[in-house]
Amino acid sequence: MIQTQYRTRCLLPRTERPVREVTLITAAMFAGKTTELLERCFRHQLAGRTVRLLKPVTDDRYSASHVVSHRGLRVECETIERIGRLDGADVFGIDEVNLLPPFTDEALDAAARGVTVIAAGLMRDAEGVPFETTLQLAGIADEVVTLYAVCRCGSMRATHTLRKCAGGPRIQVGGAELYEPACRACWDLAMENRREPA
Numbered sequence: 001m002i003q004t005q006y007r008t009r010c011l012l013p014r015t016e017r018p019v020r021e022v023t024l025i026t027a028a029m030f031a032g033k034t035t036e037l038l039e040r041c042f043r044h045q046l047a048g049r050t051v052r053l054l055k056p057v058t059d060d061r062y063s064a065s066h067v068v069s070h071r072g073l074r075v076e077c078e079t080i081e082r083i084g085r086l087d088g089a090d091v092f093g094i095d096e097v098n099l100l101p102p103f104t105d106e107a108l109d110a111a112a113r114g115v116t117v118i119a120a121g122l123m124r125d126a127e128g129v130p131f132e133t134t135l136q137l138a139g140i141a142d143e144v145v146t147l148y149a150v151c152r153c154g155s156m157r158a159t160h161t162l163r164k165c166a167g168g169p170r171i172q173v174g175g176a177e178l179y180e181p182a183c184r185a186c187w188d189l190a191m192e193n194r195r196e197p198a
């Protein structure tokens with residue numbers, strides 16, 4: 001039997017131990033990232049923790065002052081341009097992190113102080129290129145939750161976001177009128193068709 005020779009002892013009584021975790025919830029669009037984020041925030045509230053909900057000021061698709069999920073959940077939040085010191089709550093829920101400048105230092109600092117950070121965001125843009133902020137968070141997170149949307153072909157592993165019309169800027173905030181989820185095969189095919197000369 002293998003025995004652990006050195007074991008790190010927790011110095012705090014179990015009930016007083018802070019959660020100190022960084023979680024990233026990531027996926028393509030329409031996979032339920034915001035629903036999962038809100039659900040996790042609700043659970044922390046039920047456990048008696050204070051929660052602050054943040055989102056980028058540029059995300060004004062469905063509301064300027066609320067986090068709104070595609071499943072119809074709607075919770076008031078603070079809007080921000082960038083992440084500063086994450087202070088004043090036990091838990092921070094941050095939506096659409098791909099629209100924010102990278103904040104790994106701030107997330108790690110928060111975790112070191114016993115604050116839980118739950119970030120939700122797209123992993124890649126409509127061209128398939130990873131978003132720097134999401135990528136960096138994936139590198140430091142204790143937990144990375146990958147969710148999947150449903151592709152029009154019936155695949156339940158839609159990992160990509162397809163822009164309905166070719167072109168456009170990298171950051172183009174929109175919903176179902178602009179984007180749809182696609183599995184890799186459908187996304188590859190659509191991108192291939194777009195690259196072919198007319």
Ligand SMILES: [Zn+2]
Nearest residue numbers: 151153183186
């Ligand atoms: Zn498909």
